[in-house]
Amino acid sequence: MxxxxxxxxxxxxxxxxxxxxxxxxxxxxxxxxxxxxxxxxxxxxxxxxxxxxxxxxxxxxxxxxxxxxxxxxxxxxxxxxxxxxxEGRKPMYEDADVVRDLDVPLGIVSSNQHATIEYILDHYDLREEFVTYYGRQPTVEDVRRKKPDPHFVERALADVGTENAVYVGDSETDVEAAHAAGVDSVFLRREHRSDLTLSVDPTYEFETLHPLTDLV
Ligand SMILES: [Mg+2]
The missing domain is CATH 1.10.150 (DNA polymerase; domain 1)
Incomplete structure (x- = not known):
């Protein structure tokens, strides 16, 4: 696929x-x-x-x-x-540089604050790599709409202009939100997730972001 x-x-x-x-x-x-x-x-x-x-x-x-x-x-x-x-205590993962090489529209949907995401994109000079990005506004309404609710994933899909997309996350709620929005999922099992047992079935499970280059 x-x-x-x-x-x-x-x-x-x-x-x-x-x-x-x-x-x-x-x-x-x-x-x-x-x-x-x-x-x-x-x-x-x-x-x-x-x-x-x-x-x-x-x-x-x-x-x-x-x-x-x-x-x-x-x-x-x-x-x-x-x-x-x-201060360097929340670095980009080395393999996250793959976003600079993927030649399809990219988006971000995070349950972090939108202002935090904007700061991260600017600090790591990533803003140009993404056609769309969503974090939460600091409102109770956006607590309701965070993953596993598909609200922001659906908005991102509308922005990237296709539903033939894959969502990449490191939590069960990411897999749930992707599937609720009708798209496939990658569960990224980095070291901090090595012991996690999922109760949902992701479409793919990777240990790094590198295999993404074969999916687009
Ligand atoms: Mg996460």
């Missing part, structure tokens, strides 16, 4: 994942901004696997407005991740 476009997840695919403690600190600071001393459960509820229900329940427990709190949380996440990129 060959494809006319490739859409990528970012974290764990193009750039290394952000240090967990850094993100947890940013979440803690968001609670502190509203004079709340968060429990471990509070911090987990607003981490990367956040759901709207979990966010709203956490905010209700502390009398916080979910929209205000979430805006602060996401803004903090962007600030610390921009610093991590700038």
């Amino acid at each position: 060959t494809y006319d476009a490739v859409v990528f997840d970012n974290d764990g695919v193009l750039t290394e994942i952000t240090d967990w403690d850094v993100l947890r600190g940013a979440a803690r600071d968001a609670f502190s901004h509203f004079d709340v001393d968060p429990s471990d459960d509070d911090l987990s509820a607003v981490a990367s696997r956040v759901t709207v229900d979990g966010l709203e329940a956490t905010c209700a427990r502390h009398g916080l407005d979910p929209a205000d709190f979430w805006h602060r949380r996401d803004t903090n996440y962007t600030t610390v991740q921009q610093r991590e990129v700038r």
Whole structure:
């Protein structure tokens, strides 16, 4: 099978994942901004696997407005991740350079903040390589629309102009979002995913991005 476009997840695919403690600190600071001393459960509820229900329940427990709190949380996440990129702690993977050689329209759909993705693209001089890119705006609505919801994958497919595309990610939610949007998937099993057992079947499973050159 060959494809006319490739859409990528970012974290764990193009750039290394952000240090967990850094993100947890940013979440803690968001609670502190509203004079709340968060429990471990509070911090987990607003981490990367956040759901709207979990966010709203956490905010209700502390009398916080979910929209205000979430805006602060996401803004903090962007600030610390921009610093991590700038200071070399969130590098591009070496094989991610393959995006400079793939001769089909490319896109990004990330559950990271859109502002974080823009910063990454500029820092690594990648913006020209992608015809489209989506992260989340810092709104509760965009928590609802993050993967595995196919919302942003569908928008990216419209932008690259073909549904004969493959989506590349390193999480189960990436595979789910791709299939829900009606396209094939690559599960990228990098070292940080070596022990992960998937409960979904990706179309392909690769250990690096290099085999993509044979798929387009
Ligand atoms: Mg990822």
